[in-house]
Amino acid sequence: MPTLIPILGDQLSFHLASLADADRADSILLMMEVAEEAGYVRHHKAKIALILSAMRHHAAALRAAGWQVDYIRLDDPENSGSFTGEVARAIARHSPDRIIITEPGEWRLLAAIEAWETLFGIPVSIREDSRFIASHALFNAWADDGRKQLRMEYFYRLMRRETGLLMEGDQPAGGQWNFDAENRRPAREAPVPPAQPRHEPDAVTREVLTLVATRFAEHPGSIDHFAFAVTREQAEAQMLWFLNHALPGFGDWQDAMLTGEPFLWHSLLSPALNIGLIDPLELCRAVESAWRAGRVPINAAEGFIRQIIGWREYVRGIYWREGPHYVERNHLHARRPLPDFYWTGATDLNCLGQALRQTLDHGYAHHIQRLMITGNFALIAGIDPHALHQWYLAIYVDAFEWVEAPNTIGMSQFADGGLLGSKPYAAGGAYVNRMSDYCRDCRYDVKQRTGPQACPLNALYWDFLVRNRETIGGNPRLAMPYRSWDRFDGATQNKIRNSASAFLAKLEGSP
Ligand SMILES: Cc1cc2nc3c(=O)[nH]c(=O)nc-3n(C[C@H](O)[C@H](O)[C@H](O)COP(=O)(O)OP(=O)(O)OC[C@H]3O[C@@H](n4cnc5c(N)ncnc54)[C@H](O)[C@@H]3O)c2cc1C
Ligand code: SF4
Structure with missing residues (x-):
């Protein structure tokens, strides 16, 4: 048998x-x-x-x-x-x-x-799924090793030692574990990004696209631009393209956001990695070879390898360790429904509109758009993290719960109380203005805190901190913004909170 x-x-x-x-x-x-x-x-x-x-x-x-x-x-x-x-x-x-x-x-x-x-x-x-580098036993042994906090950085160093990636003996190549300080240059300095390859749909894909268009007509998103790698050969071609054209700029422009440029220097390899067309270790070894051959700088190679053997493996470890109820956590008791514009892109906040419309067009947004645009807005507006989790799970082509949930519930919404990050990733308009060109074409003024033209993220940011003071006010990493809030006079504080309330009331009434 x-x-x-x-x-x-x-x-x-x-x-x-x-x-x-x-x-x-x-x-x-x-x-x-x-x-x-x-x-x-x-x-x-x-x-x-x-x-x-x-x-x-x-x-x-x-x-x-x-x-x-x-x-x-x-x-x-x-x-x-x-x-x-x-x-x-x-x-x-x-x-x-x-x-x-x-x-x-x-x-x-x-x-x-x-x-x-x-x-x-x-x-x-x-x-057990052997396509991951860290087994469940290895992750749990690391997590149980008397640690107060499960910081990714330390897990990542273990992964570097386990794989030998970017190691010189037992020391990190280039003398540092992490070159992040050299990354994250703002969008306004960015050159023209390399053009992504298209994997044109063949007969099999075209048949599937027709099936999806009829059977799932009510589902969100467009398939008009569909050009993802769907075979091992195409995934290899995508990987080679990335190594040769985008990896050299990956570190520098990792966090940049530009109007009309959804992909920038990103690899678009998450779908292929997550469905099994590309092996994560194979990809990291190819990135390391490119650095050893002098074709890419260390900040790009290290930054990329950290995303895969660090973040990707780490969030999976957290997902399985925390159990099936992890997705229901709501540390900040956020209860506001997910605004409909997450499904349509119809909002006059230009940063959100750009990230959402691109997501609906392609099923893709890069990490900072997910974390600091759609995620940040939901966080500071107090959106129910479970509703947001279901949105992320539905809307991104690379979304599988083991990787999506810790990123959404943990990293982005702080709904697990800080397992993944030492403070909430909350920001006002200044961050968006620094890292993107979105504010230039927005109907709101990023420099204003209150009033009809003021960027709504500014008042929402302060309101978020004040609303949640009892829960997160003692976090030493938030001491500075709370001190700044306390220095505002009472009238300013009132104006900010009233602006935020008015915006949130309108949001709930929005169609
Ligand atoms: C709220 C939120 C939800 C997310 N949901 C998903 C998801 O459902 N599926 C998913 O694969 N990634 C998710 N991510 C992580 C990250 O945004 C995507 O992996 C990345 O944008 C995929 O595009 P890329 O392949 O071009 O990535 P690149 O920028 O080229 O990065 C290279 C690779 O690193 C890995 N990586 C980078 N950051 C992370 C991370 N935080 N966690 C896990 N792997 C990472 C991915 O495999 C990615 O392909 C999420 C992040 C946030 C903030
Ligand atoms: S002004 Fe505010 S709402 Fe408009 S794009 Fe900038 S950050 Fe977003």
């Missing part, structure tokens, strides 16, 4: 733990396009298209490599609509004697898979 090996939509790699010792002649690889996964949040159309197209291409590649693939299409009339329903049907078709699966990237799916053994009466082995 064969072994049934379900392969999920973000497991599109030949090097899966569940395939490590599998016999091609005696294994059925089950790939399932199911409505439940496409619809449990209102995913951006481009995200659904990316995953379905990449799955179909990967199934063809597996078959070409001699694997037997049982592929269930979304439009199959017998399709039950769920993984569990499809595994039940596959068991009836193939009578396997066991199921082997690589662990999923979400607590919700893990719970469903853990129920299969009882439900189906055959052994189910769930293997």
Whole structure:
């Protein structure tokens, strides 16, 4: 009797733990396009298209490599609509004697898979996902090692030692672990960014795009610009393009934001990494080689490698360590509903409008747009972090809960009380003005704090600090802004708070 090996939509790699010792002649690889996964949040159309197209291409590649693939299409009339329903049907078709699966990237799916053994009466082995550098055991051993705080920087140093990346013996290459101080130059100094490659849709992708346009017409976002890498070859081409054209400027312009330039010096590799088309270590080794060959500066190579072996691995460790209720945390008791303009881009705050419309067009925004534009606004306006989490999960093509939730709930909204950051990432208009050109074309004046022309972020920022003083007022890293607030006279304080209240009242009444 064969072994049934379900392969999920973000497991599109030949090097899966569940395939490590599998016999091609005696294994059925089950790939399932199911409505439940496409619809449990209102995913951006481009995200659904990316995953379905990449799955179909990967199934063809597996078959070409001699694997037997049982592929269930979304439009199959017998399709039950769920993984569990499809595994039940596959068991009836193939009578396997066991199921082997690589662990999923979400607590919700893990719970469903853990129920299969009882439900189906055959052994189910769930293997740890070996595509990550830090195993669960390694992360937990680090986290349990008598630490008061789980700071990413220290975890990152462990990862550098574990992988040997950018190391000279046991010392960091270039004499420093972190070159961030040399990064983050403001947008106004930026040269013209390199043009991103397009991966033109082939017949498989075009068929998927038609399916998505009809079946998911109500979902947000556009697929008109769809050009993501959907095969291993395209992902490799994207990686090579990045190494040669964007990586040299990655460190310098990592935080810059420019009108009409959604991608700048970013890699656009998160979708390929997260669905398995590119291996994170392979990518980091290529980046290190580019630096060792003198093709890119150390601040770019180190900055990029830190995002992958530092942040990416670290947020995953936090996600699994904190448990399934992590996504419900709301340390600051923020309760305001998510404004509708997050789904439409229709707002007169130019910074938000730029980031949101670009997100709807492409299913992509770079890190600082997610953290300091859409995230910062939600934080200082007191938006419910769970509603925001569902928005991020739905709207970005690279969003899978293990990576999205800690970034949203933790890093961006401080809803976990500061596991990921020592203070909330809250800012007023001055930050946006320094790092972007958005304020230039905005109907609001970034320099004004109150009044009809004043940038709303300014009053919201102070209001956020005052509203949450009881919870975060004792944070030493916020001592300076609280001191500044206390130095304002009473009339100024009142004006600021009234401005913020008026804006928030209008926001709740907004269509
Ligand atoms: C609120 C919020 C939500 C986010 N949601 C997601 C998400 O759902 N999926 C996702 O992959 N990333 C998420 N990120 C992290 C980051 O914004 C994206 O990884 C990045 O923008 C992807 O674009 P890129 O590949 O061009 O990245 P680049 O700027 O080229 O960075 C290189 C790579 O580093 C990794 N990386 C960088 N920062 C992070 C981070 N904070 N956490 C994890 N990996 C990181 C990514 O794999 C990325 O591909 C989120 C960040 C925030 C603030
Ligand atoms: S003025 Fe304020 S609202 Fe307008 S773009 Fe600048 S920061 Fe955003």
